[in-house]
Amino acid sequence: xxxxxxxxxxxxxxxxxxxxxxxxxxxxxxxxxxxxxxxxxxxxxxxxxxxxxxxxxxxxxxxxxxxxxxxxxxxxxxxxxxxxxxxxxxxxxxxxxxxxxxxxxxxxxxxxxxxxxxxxxxxxxxxxxxxxxxxxxxxxxxxxxxxxxxxxxxxxxxxxxxxxxxxxxxxxxxxxxxxxxxxxxxxxxxxxxxxxxxxxxxxxxxxxxxxxxxxxxxxxxxxxxxxxxxxxxxxxxxxxxxxxxxxxxxxxxxxxxxxxxxxxxxxxxxxxxxxxxxxxxxxxxxxxxxxxxxxxxxxxxxxxxxxxxxxxxxxxxxxxxxxxxxxxxxxxxxxxxxxxxxxxxxxxxxxxxxxxxxxxxxxxxxxxxxxxxxxxxxxxxxxxxxxxxxxxxxxxxxxxxxxxxxxxxxxxxxxxxxxxxxxxxxxxxxxxxxxxxxxxxxxxxxxxxxxxxxxxxxxxxxxxxxxxxxxxxxxxxxxxxxxxxxxxxxxxxxxxxxxxxxxxxxxxxxxxxxxxxxxxxxxxxxxxxxxxxxxxxxxxxxxxxxxxxxxxxxxxxxxx
Ligand code: DON
Numbered sequence: 001x002x003x004x005x006x007x008x009x010x011x012x013x014x015x016x017x018x019x020x021x022x023x024x025x026x027x028x029x030x031x032x033x034x035x036x037x038x039x040x041x042x043x044x045x046x047x048x049x050x051x052x053x054x055x056x057x058x059x060x061x062x063x064x065x066x067x068x069x070x071x072x073x074x075x076x077x078x079x080x081x082x083x084x085x086x087x088x089x090x091x092x093x094x095x096x097x098x099x100x101x102x103x104x105x106x107x108x109x110x111x112x113x114x115x116x117x118x119x120x121x122x123x124x125x126x127x128x129x130x131x132x133x134x135x136x137x138x139x140x141x142x143x144x145x146x147x148x149x150x151x152x153x154x155x156x157x158x159x160x161x162x163x164x165x166x167x168x169x170x171x172x173x174x175x176x177x178x179x180x181x182x183x184x185x186x187x188x189x190x191x192x193x194x195x196x197x198x199x200x201x202x203x204x205x206x207x208x209x210x211x212x213x214x215x216x217x218x219x220x221x222x223x224x225x226x227x228x229x230x231x232x233x234x235x236x237x238x239x240x241x242x243x244x245x246x247x248x249x250x251x252x253x254x255x256x257x258x259x260x261x262x263x264x265x266x267x268x269x270x271x272x273x274x275x276x277x278x279x280x281x282x283x284x285x286x287x288x289x290x291x292x293x294x295x296x297x298x299x300x301x302x303x304x305x306x307x308x309x310x311x312x313x314x315x316x317x318x319x320x321x322x323x324x325x326x327x328x329x330x331x332x333x334x335x336x337x338x339x340x341x342x343x344x345x346x347x348x349x350x351x352x353x354x355x356x357x358x359x360x361x362x363x364x365x366x367x368x369x370x371x372x373x374x375x376x377x378x379x380x381x382x383x384x385x386x387x388x389x390x391x392x393x394x395x396x397x398x399x400x401x402x403x404x405x406x407x408x409x410x411x412x413x414x415x416x417x418x419x420x421x422x423x424x425x426x427x428x429x430x431x432x433x434x435x436x437x438x439x440x441x442x443x444x445x446x447x448x449x450x451x452x453x454x455x456x457x458x459x460x461x462x463x464x465x466x467x468x469x470x471x472x473x474x475x476x477x478x479x480x481x482x483x484x485x486x487x488x489x490x491x492x493x494x495x496x497x498x499x500x501x502x503x504x505x506x507x508x509x510x511x512x513x514x515x516x517x518x519x520x521x522x523x524x525x526x527x528x529x530x531x532x533x534x535x536x537x538x539x540x541x542x543x544x545x546x547x548x549x550x551x552x553x554x555x556x557x558x559x560x
Contacts, residue, residue, distance in 0.1 A: 023488040025539070025546035028559025032545040033057060034536035035376035036555040039162055040064040040073070043153040044378060045558045047145065054380040055083065055142040056150055058388050059135045061376050063154035063213060066131070067206060068162055070191060070408060071171055071395040072374040072464065075212070075224070077410040078130035079373075079390025080272050081138050082259060082448040084457065086383035090261075090270055090450075091142070094441070095134020095254040095390075097127025097412040100243040101438045108418035108436075115418040120425060121180055123242030125398035125411035127442065131390055134254040136221040141256075151217035158213055158406075161205035167554045169200040171395065180399035187401040187408065208406025225249045229405060236403040251439075262337065264290060267481060268452040274331045277323040278447025281470040282477070284318070285311040287342035288349075295482035299493060300511055302518030303351075308478075309498045309505055309524070310349040312471055313357060316428075316500035324433030325441040331433070354523035357503035372396070373446065373464030377538045379457065379545055385538075387448035389462045389469070394425065415442035426466040429501050445469045451477065459487075461537035463550075468497045468506075472533035480539065487539040488548040495532040508532050 026032070033044035043064040044057040052060070058081060065073025078096040107124070110116040118124045139147055164172075171177060172191055181187040188195060190206060198204065215223040223229050226249065234246040260273040262283035269286075271279035288311035289295075297303035322332055335341060349355070372395030378386045391410070392398075398411040417430035424430065434443040445467045451459035459480060463472040472495055479490035494510030505524045507516065508531060516526055531552045538557070539546045547557025 022486070023492055023551070025486060025488040025548045026557040026559060028545050028547070029543065030381040030545070030560055032379050032538045032547040032557060032559035033061070033376070034538055034547045034549045034555065034557035035061055035065065036374045036534055036536060036549065036553050037065060037069040037073070037165075038554065038556040039068045039157060040376070041549075041556040041558050044376070045560065046153070047150065048378070048380050049560055052145040052150070052380075053143070053382065054378040054384040054386040055138050056145045057378045057380065058376070058386045059139050059143060059147075060150040060153060061378070062131065062135050062388065062390065063151050064157060065374060065376070066407065067154050067157040067209060067213075069168070069374060071168070071372045072391055074129070074390060074392050074397070074408065074410065075131050075216070076126070076129045076402065076407045077390060077392040077397060078127070078134065078412065079388060080276060080444070080446050080448055081134060082270065082272060082387045082450060083138075083142065084270055084385045084450045085142075090259050092257045092259040092273060093134050093138050093254055094257050094275065095130035095137070096275060096441050096444060097130055097410055098252065099127055099413065099416070099436055099438055099440045099442070100248045101245065102243040103413070103436050103438050105436050108413070115422055119414040119416070119418050120394065120411050121183070121399050123237055123240040123398070123400055125413050126242065126244060126400070126409040127412040128244055128248045128252045129410060130252060130254055132216055132221045132224040133252055137254040137256070147220065148217045151213055155210055155213045155217055158206040158210035161203035163201050164198050164204050165554050166200040169198045169202065173197045177396055181396060184400050186403055187396075187399055190401055190406065191396070206406050208404060210406070212405050212407060225252055232404050233402050260333070262286070265481065266453070267458065268455070269449060270452070271449040272447050274323060274326040274333065274443075275441040276444045276446055277319050278445050278470045278473065279449075280323065280333055280336055281315050281319065281445075282447060282449065282474045283337055284315045284342060284345075285470075285474055287337065287339065288314065288346045289478070292346065295478070299479060299483040299485070300515055302515045302522065305496060305515065305519060306351075306354070306522055307349065308475070309496065310355060311345070312498045313355065313500045314345045314348070315470075316467070316498070317357070320429045320500065321431045322433060323443050325443065328437055328440045329433045352522060356523070357500050373466075373469075375448065375462035375464055375534065375536050377460040377462065377536045379460060379538050379540060383457055385450050385457050385460045387450055387460050387462045389446040389448045389464065391446065391464065412442055415444060416440075423501070427502055428467055428499065447473045449473055449477070457540045459537065459539050461535055463533040463535045465533040467499045468532050471495070471497045472535060476535050476537060487537050487546050491535045491537055491548045491550055497532055506532065
């Protein structure tokens with residue numbers, strides 16, 4: 001038996017050209033949770049075991065992560081929740097941040113005509129947070145358990161504290177993070193132990209956050225947006241030149257949108273519509289790939305990577321021009337996914353040579369390596385599936401902790417085109433479609449996705465990583481569907497990213513040097529990176545649920 005398995009692994013490695021090490025997913029019969037942080041996974045699993053549905057678990061995990069994974073878990077940020085219920089209904093809750101009323105097109109352009117750093121750090125970087133309203137909307141419409149029961153574990157984790165993991169302690173004392181957080185006394189006090197720093201295993205207690213969460217537990221989102229959380233938040237903003245007012249908070253609305261749907265080789269894909277650029281992205285890229293036979297060369301081969309990269313490059317060029325908030329700009333979704341247009345994109349690919357991206361401004365991928373958004377996936381015992389990606393944007397957001405409230409604020413305003421045509425923090429070039437306007441939603445790349453096979457739930461997945469999210473989700477999907485990997489191997493396999501500009505192919509360590517050499521010969525500029533994305537995925541097959549948190553993280557998958 002062992003010999004057979006070993007042989008299969010060797011054969012897979014030989015045909016794929018990547019360093020394959022077969023890892024087993026976590027398997028369970030009834031329900032499964034996969035998140036980035038183990039306390040949050042346990043909170044979600046307990047909700048499911050005690051009769052809560054996947055939406056209940058999503059709410060409880062969302063609040064738990066705001067305590068236990070402060071770089072990305074949040075109440076001061078926003079995100080997307082995608083659900084597919086066992087009866088076939090689907091929904092997409094957009095609780096992304098919106099630009100404050102006082103925001104304006106050129107607010108981040110300095111006197112020298114260049115984009116400033118204000119969209120990245122400090123009070124002016126934040127959009128109006130949406131997480132609390134979004135989770136409440138999901139719960140009111142689709143939840144089963146009492147709201148207060150779902151927030152309670154987060155309250156306990158914040159008031160009693162929890163031991164910081166190796167990764168989180170290390171992240172908090174990293175040069176980049178500690179410099180940013182030190183600039184704001186409240187952030188320094190809470191997250192840097194007042195400058196003394198935390199060691200792995202130290203308890204992080206957050207009494208101010210516990211009180212904020214208690215109010216949300218007892219009074220609902222109304223407290224956060226109109227009550228005892230809203231007032232000090234607006235006052236703190238006003239005192240430090242931030243734009244968010246009491247009115248902005250009061251007017252914040254989460255929105256329920258129709259998910260974007262598409263098909264690939266008989267699989268139905270349900271995913272994020274605009275203001276995410278991710279759903280359109282994976283559907284266009286898959287459309288370009290379908291029928292090319294690219295997969296025959298094997299995962300990790302130069303030929304397959306070439307085709308995928310060229311499809312990615314073409315989509316990101318479109319993204320820079322056509323994607324924005326659909327409530328402010330008519331996003332040409334059907335044109336971008338039109339089979340004729342996709343056919344034209346496919347034909348423009350030279351099967352042997354890289355197509356150089358037209359010369360524009362050189363980008364930089366400064367924040368590329370600090371993947372700090374977070375995704376979690378849930379399937380409950382009834383077969384309801386939920387995929388949530390939410391974020392503060394950069395790790396620890398704007399680095400500002402709201403005075404007396406204990407939570408970090410997002411720097412999501414940087415997802416707008418601060419200066420259309422110039423690269424943002426992710427090196428992304430974006431156009432007028434994504435220029436700043438009051439109350440507008442910044443364009444996102446977050447791509448929660450749910451895949452059906454023969455009309456039945458098959459795969460739930462998503463990832464952080466800014467623009468790399470789109471390609472990460474795509475790659476895990478094709479690793480399963482086209483390359484036949486189990487979900488754990490599909491998540492482990494080395495990943496790559498191209499976003500048109502800058503004209504570089506970013507590859508994780510783990511690819512074969514031969515593949516890299518072949519790609520260079522095809523004309524690619526290759527840049528090696530340590531890690532791309534943090535996937536949390538669940539696959540449903542033959543009556544089993546198979547979960548995989550990303551081995552790039554300290555995440556866990558657990559089921560029963
Ligand atoms: O919505 C977006 O596309 C970004 N704010 C996501 C940021 C992210 O994934 C951070 N991780 N690198």
